[in-house]
Amino acid sequence: MPKDHPTGESGLYQAILSLKTPEEVYHFLQDVCSYSELSAMEQRFDIAQMLLDKQIYVDIMEKTGASSAIISRVNRVLANEESFLRRVLADSAK
Numbered sequence: 001m002p003k004d005h006p007t008g009e010s011g012l013y014q015a016i017l018s019l020k021t022p023e024e025v026y027h028f029l030q031d032v033c034s035y036s037e038l039s040a041m042e043q044r045f046d047i048a049q050m051l052l053d054k055q056i057y058v059d060i061m062e063k064t065g066a067s068s069a070i071i072s073r074v075n076r077v078l079a080n081e082e083s084f085l086r087r088v089l090a091d092s093a094k
Helices: 012-018 022-032 035-052 057-064 068-079 084-093
Strands: none
Touching (some): 012 022, 035 084
16 A cells, blocks of 8 residues: 555544644644645635535635635535535534
């Protein structure tokens, strides 16, 4: 398996679970991600929230600067019934 292929078996996931506050998670992700990687993750999460709020692509593009391709990719993830992103967003809305 290529070394850049995530397996879900790294200690990274346990490390994330050990963090207690959003601030700890933020600082941890700053340490392990590049600025552009962290920015992309935040942008995609924000896009997912906007899509679930029924905002249209043009408005999302204007607010986030994301391309229609990125928005479409996030939308495909949300369309999957087994999407963890959808589950997390639904749980946080409660």
